Amino acid sequence: MGNQAFVLLCMLVFGVVGTCHGNNLTKHYYRHTCHDAEMIIKNATEKSVSLNPALPAKFLRMHFHDCFVRGCDGSVLLNSTANNTAEKDAIPNLTLFGFDVIDDIKAELEKKCPNVVSCADILALVARDAVSYQYGRPLWEVYTGRRDGRVSRSAEALANLPSPFSNFSVLQQNFANQNLSVHDLVVLSGGHTIGVGHCNTFSNRLYNFTGRGDQDPSLNATYAAFLKTRCRSLNDTTTTVPMDPGSGLTFDANYYVTVKQHKGLFQSDAALLTNQLSNHIVHQLVDPNIFFHEFARSMVKMGAIGVLTGNAGEIRKKCYIVN
Numbered sequence: 334m335g336n337q338a339f340v341l342l343c344m345l346v347f348g349v350v351g352t353c354h355g356n357n358l359t360k361h362y363y364r365h366t367c368h369d370a371e372m373i374i375k376n377a378t379e380k381s382v383s384l385n386p387a388l389p390a391k392f393l394r395m396h397f398h399d400c401f402v403r404g405c406d407g408s409v410l411l412n413s414t415a416n417n418t419a420e421k422d423a424i425p426n427l428t429l430f431g432f433d434v435i436d437d438i439k440a441e442l443e444k445k446c447p448n449v450v451s452c453a454d455i456l457a458l459v460a461r462d463a464v465s466y467q468y469g470r471p472l473w474e475v476y477t478g479r480r481d482g483r484v485s486r487s488a489e490a491l492a493n494l495p496s497p498f499s500n501f502s503v504l505q506q507n508f509a510n511q512n513l514s515v516h517d518l519v520v521l522s523g524g525h526t527i528g529v530g531h532c533n534t535f536s537n538r539l540y541n542f543t544g545r546g547d548q549d550p551s552l553n554a555t556y557a558a559f560l561k562t563r564c565r566s567l568n569d570t571t572t573t574v575p576m577d578p579g580s581g582l583t584f585d586a587n588y589y590v591t592v593k594q595h596k597g598l599f600q601s602d603a604a605l606l607t608n609q610l611s612n613h614i615v616h617q618l619v620d621p622n623i624f625f626h627e628f629a630r631s632m633v634k635m636g637a638i639g640v641l642t643g644n645a646g647e648i649r650k651k652c653y654i655v656n
């Protein structure tokens with residue numbers, strides 16, 4: 334369905350244009366301009382994931398970071414320059430990973446159809462295809478037609494990305510700033526069903542929670558004892574532990590079981606139990622059918638944040654540098 338048809342249908346169904354703030358993304362945007370684009374991306378992604386099963390988590394997080402800072406415009410992929418520190422260099426020692434895979438895919442696409450496929454769309458598709466690989470079917474729909482931004486600032490990443498030390502009300506506000514609901518917050522936190530966290534993103538909970546050498550009482554004591562064997566001190570910035578112990582490579586609903594057992598790794602994970610509504614949603618999402626369905630819906634919302642379409646932005650030739 335074309336954009337105009339979509340907007341028209343929305344108006345018929347809802348009566349007002351406003352209820353359908355059509356974000357202007359469509360299915361298979363490159364069907365006519367770069368027919369094999371989605372297949373090329375999928376093939377290359379699956380090849381890299383088959384060699385490195387840690388990559389799906391890297392790409393999912395990268396897409397999330399892209400969308401939360403200036404919208405899903407590929408700005409997370411840009412390198413710093415002499416006079417600008419880019420988003421990707423915002424948090425030292427916690428740098429994202431997998432940029433080389435994106436850059437290689439972009440190079441392949443430029444050979445087949447130059448100046449057509451945006452880096453923002455590549456990242457959205459790679460994240461979906463990487464996470465879906467273990468299921469052999471796409472876990473969510475990726476609408477395409479994003480264009481690339483020309484600005485990437487580390488200060489904006491720090492200001493917009495939720496912190497692992499945040500409480501519920503701050504997280505709620507972070508998501509509201511992106512027009513995402515508490516429901517989206519709880520559902521998308523389920524991304525933490527795969528991947529790892531560095532010790533320094535949670536070791537305050539083990540060693541110095543309130544500044545008196547104490548432990549976070551909301552953290553499962555048995556689990557805290559285990560974590561202390563991995564993270565030996567507050568200043569360990571290199572060791573990582575899985576966020577969903579036991580199934581850290583499997584994209585499933587087990588994150589919510591973990592959170593319910595007070596084993597959520599970050600304060601931001603534990604915070605989901607501290608609000609009545611979000612606590613209720615955590616309990617619902619333990620059901621894998623509900624989780625997969627809701628995750629697919631929230632990913633489409635997240636993938637539409639602040640997108641550039643039409644003539645806005647540009648189609649980058651290389652994902653790490655503006656044209």
Ligand code: HEM
Pocket residue numbers: 389390391393394397427495496497498504518521522523524525527528529530531532534599601
């Ligand atoms: C709710 C607010 C969120 C906070 C505070 C948060 C925070 C974090 C932190 C601190 C890490 C560990 C980074 C490291 O130590 O290397 C992490 C990892 C990760 N996050 Fe989140 N995150 C949030 C939401 C999300 C969302 C919405 C997604 C995607 C849908 C996501 C996907 C991931 C993934 C997949 C990883 C693992 C990355 C890896 O294995 O390298 N997170 N997150």
Ligand SMILES: *[C@@H]1O[C@H](CO)[C@@H](O)[C@H](O)[C@H]1NC(C)=O
Pocket residue numbers: 369372373376
């Ligand atoms: C993708 O991979 C499949 C299976 O390996 C292959 O048949 C197909 O030709 C590939 N398509 C592209 C566009 O690379």
Ligand SMILES: *[C@@H]1O[C@H](CO)[C@@H](O)[C@H](O)[C@H]1NC(C)=O
Pocket residue numbers: 412421432653
């Ligand atoms: C861009 O940055 C990445 C790491 O963020 C680095 O590996 C790569 O070499 C950089 N590319 C260029 C051309 O500077």
Ligand SMILES: *[C@@H]1O[C@H](CO)[C@@H](O)[C@H](O)[C@H]1NC(C)=O
Pocket residue numbers: 414415416
């Ligand atoms: C940054 O430096 C480049 C040249 O290296 C220049 O073209 C650009 O205008 C500068 N940008 C800003 C914001 O100063």
Ligand SMILES: *[C@@H]1O[C@H](CO)[C@@H](O)[C@H](O)[C@H]1NC(C)=O
Pocket residue numbers: 425426533570
């Ligand atoms: C980053 O790591 C280096 C050494 O690995 C350490 O000296 C530095 O304090 C770390 N920075 C942060 C912000 O954790």
Ligand SMILES: *[C@@H]1O[C@H](CO)[C@@H](O)[C@H](O)[C@H]1NC(C)=O
Pocket residue numbers: 500501502503
């Ligand atoms: C949440 O954290 C913010 C910022 O640290 C603080 O201002 C606020 O009082 C906290 N809210 C609650 C309910 O603890």
Ligand SMILES: *[C@@H]1O[C@H](CO)[C@@H](O)[C@H](O)[C@H]1NC(C)=O
Pocket residue numbers: 354510511512638639
């Ligand atoms: C949130 O919605 C408002 C009103 O529709 C819009 O003006 C704003 O740009 C949106 N913010 C984001 C980050 O999409």
Ligand SMILES: *[C@@H]1O[C@H](CO)[C@@H](O)[C@H](O)[C@H]1NC(C)=O
Pocket residue numbers: 541543544545546567
């Ligand atoms: C624990 O926190 C307090 C207050 O911030 C600080 O004075 C103390 O040095 C910290 N202890 C360690 C071991 O870092």
Ligand SMILES: *[C@@H]1O[C@H](CO)[C@@H](O)[C@H](O)[C@H]1NC(C)=O
Pocket residue numbers: 566567568
């Ligand atoms: C880490 O902290 C411990 C005390 O908690 C200290 O003895 C040690 O020197 C610190 N290591 C580094 C690399 O700063």
Ligand SMILES: *[C@@H]1O[C@H](CO)[C@@H](O)[C@H](O)[C@H]1NC(C)=O
Pocket residue numbers: 553554555556593594595596
């Ligand atoms: C702590 O975790 C264990 C499993 O590791 C679980 O059996 C127990 O119920 C948890 N405790 C709390 C208070 O959630």
Ligand SMILES: *[C@@H]1O[C@H](CO)[C@@H](O)[C@H](O)[C@H]1NC(C)=O
Pocket residue numbers: 336357641642643644645
């Ligand atoms: C939506 O897309 C169409 C065609 O791609 C374009 O002409 C139009 O400017 C876009 N609208 C917005 C708001 O970007």
